[in-house]
Amino acid sequence: MTKTEIRPAIGLGLERLARAEGLAAGLAEALEGLGAEAAPGSVAALPAAAVPADADVAAHPLAARVGICFVRPAVSGIAPPAELTAFGVRLGAVRLGVTRRLLEHTVAHLSGRTIGGEQAVRKQLIQGTLAEAEVTIAVVRHMLRAEPAVAAAVADAHARLTGLDWELAKLLGASGYLATGPAAEAYVSRLTAHCWIPGSGELTWLS
Amino acid sequence: MAELSPLLLELRDMSRELGGELRTMALALDADPADTEMLRESPTLSFLRVVGTPKAFRAYDVPAHAEQFTESCLGRVVCNIELARGDVSVLQAVAAPSLAGFTVDALGDAAQQDAFYRDFAKYEPWTFFGMTEARGGSDATAMHTSLDPDGDGGFLLNGAKRYVANADRGLMGVVWARTGTSSLSIRAVLLRRPAPGFSSSSLDMLGMRGARFGEMVFDAVPVPREMLLGAHLPASRRGLWGGNRAFTVVRLQIAAQALGAAFAVRDAVCALRPGWTGHELMSARLDAARELLYDAAVGADLDPDARIPVAVAKVHAAELAVETTRWAESALPPGTFLDHPLLEKWCRDIYAYQFMDGTSNLLRLAIAPSAGAHGEDS
Structure with a gap:
């Protein structure tokens, strides 16, 4: 098995870990020893617990709240593209777990509200979004499994997760905009991917 | 145009x-x-x-x-x-x-x-506008805050509002509450601080922190009858329906701000990638959104009750602003947002426009019955 492959069981394990314990716990496992110097850009996202006290840190209170730290590498040592892509797959699994936390919170939130005498979660407009969320989760999970060596596919999977997190946060209304809670963690998940995944949207920065 | x-x-x-x-x-x-x-x-x-x-x-x-x-x-x-x-x-x-x-x-x-x-x-205060509640969100018709008779011709305000800008620092403003059960009984009152039974606190938000969103709690706050707005208007125009023209202006301003923030993100990307032409599509979309917004504003000036084009413009501007941040993410090298904190901050700020002045889903419900009934051919 090469560095560009990921066993489904590992991906599922990371997803479950992040779903249960959050982004920082999942990231710590997914890094598999990669340090700040391996990041493809000028800043790496790391679990705060793994960052030395004297590290050059880009302060970000919101990220700190969920145990993530943005670090400027002291030395250069960008990981080879294949290794970065493999990490992108593992990070994708972690982000899936974070997204599922957000989805579960959203469903619980909407189940406790009523609009016009009906449970909000039963409203058609909302059900449509929640159904799309389940579809996107399944699609991303399988993209990461089926095409783990294709950098563009991995970047696309991350972009889809960023889009999905936003759709779910919207369903929370203003409560999805609080600095605490799963929507805020999902935003830090987006920033984490931005640090590690080249062109996690459309790969246009290379053009 | x-x-x-x-x-x-x-x-x-x-x-x-x-x-x-x-x-x-x-x-x-x-x-x-x-x-x-x-x-x-x-x-x-x-x-x-x-x-x-x-x-x-x-x-x-x-x-x-x-x-x-x-x-x-x-x-x-x-x-x-x-x-x-x-x-x-x-x-x-x-x-x-x-x-x-x-x-x-x-x-x-x-x-x-x-x-x-x-x-x-005289006081140059921040002002507040209490509409949203924790349980009902932006759905004003689900409002619980009440104006109860005080037995002396005035009212006692009871309830709570959440996600209110300047909730904790505003000295004066407007709060919406029920005087009865029908939708016509949702009324606005002027409120000043300090007042007995009126407490507040700020909330820690993801972004748009300059707005100082917070919550306000009203425990039998005395409201003299002369603070009740709209009493001189016909019953149908005293409450939410009468406030609709005001909400239209606000909606336009919010759409304009979302779009302005999107332009800021686009400008920042262009500054970081001088000479790059990959911004042309996004720039064209932003320019078109500005025209859409201008047209909606002109329409509202001609007919203050023409609310649907304004809702269309707001839904689009709020979504496009978020899309612009994602486009910026893909157009810039990894980690750029953390090296350029303004860009990262704008990503957080822009999210706020989805829920300010009603969520996009609520606006979509308002737009849907008239879909196709706006634009040059209508």
Whole structure:
């Protein structure tokens, strides 16, 4: 098995870990020893617990709240593209777990509200979004499994997760905009991917 | 397409310049939104407060082009796009009449308007607008806060509001509450602080921290009858329906700010990638959205009850702004957002426009019955 492959069981394990314990716990496992110097850009996202006290840190209170730290590498040592892509797959699994936390919170939130005498979660407009969320989760999970060596596919999977997190946060209304809670963690998940995944949207920065 | 008059062009240029000054305070405000000293000392924010005050109550005269801001919806849109292009969060920190002022304009009688704006001119306060509640979100018809008779001709305000800008620092504003069970019984009252039974706190939000969103709790707050807005209007125009024109103006301003923030993100990407032509599609989309918004503003100036084009413009501007941040993410090298904190902050700020002035889903429900009934062919 090469560095560009990921066993489904590992991906599922990371997803479950992040779903249960959050982004920082999942990231710590997914890094598999990669340090700040391996990041493809000028800043790496790391679990705060793994960052030395004297590290050059880009302060970000919101990220700190969920145990993530943005670090400027002291030395250069960008990981080879294949290794970065493999990490992108593992990070994708972690982000899936974070997204599922957000989805579960959203469903619980909407189940406790009523609009016009009906449970909000039963409203058609909302059900449509929640159904799309389940579809996107399944699609991303399988993209990461089926095409783990294709950098563009991995970047696309991350972009889809960023889009999905936003759709779910919207369903929370203003409560999805609080600095605490799963929507805020999902935003830090987006920033984490931005640090590690080249062109996690459309790969246009290379053009 | 809307043509801007020479005065509006001057207003646009002035607003662009002021927007640059707003930006100088942006990161400090995001780091410590409770620091009001910087805001109080800013001549730019002070000027914007005066410009945003109705002419009759301004502390001093403003240039003719600045007058355009309160003269028309188009003026407000032109100005807000450029100010927000500087920084949306600092723009939200301006102590202006804002939503409370629009509501007093729409529902207050002459004496109420006079009292509101005289106090505003005297104390230069932040103002609040209490509509959203924790359980009902932006769905005003699900409101629980009540105005209960005090037995002496007045009311006691009971309930709570959440996600209210300036909740904890606003000295005066408007709060919506029920006097009965029907939708017509949802009424607005003027409220001043301090008042017995009125408490508040700020909430820690993801972004747009200059707005100081918070919650307000009302425990039998006395409200004299003369503080009830709309009593001089027909029953059908006293409450939410009467406030709709005010909400339309606010919606346009919010759409303009979302779009201005999107332009700021686009500008930042272009500055980081000089000579790159990959921005052309996004730039075209932003320009088109600005035209859509201008048209909606012109339409609202001609017919203040034409709400659907405004809702369309707001839904699109709020979504496009988020899309612009994602486009920026893909157009820039990894980690750029963390090296350019303004860009990262704008990503957080822009999210706020989805829920300010009602969620997009609520607006979609308002738009849907009339889908296809707007635009040049309608």
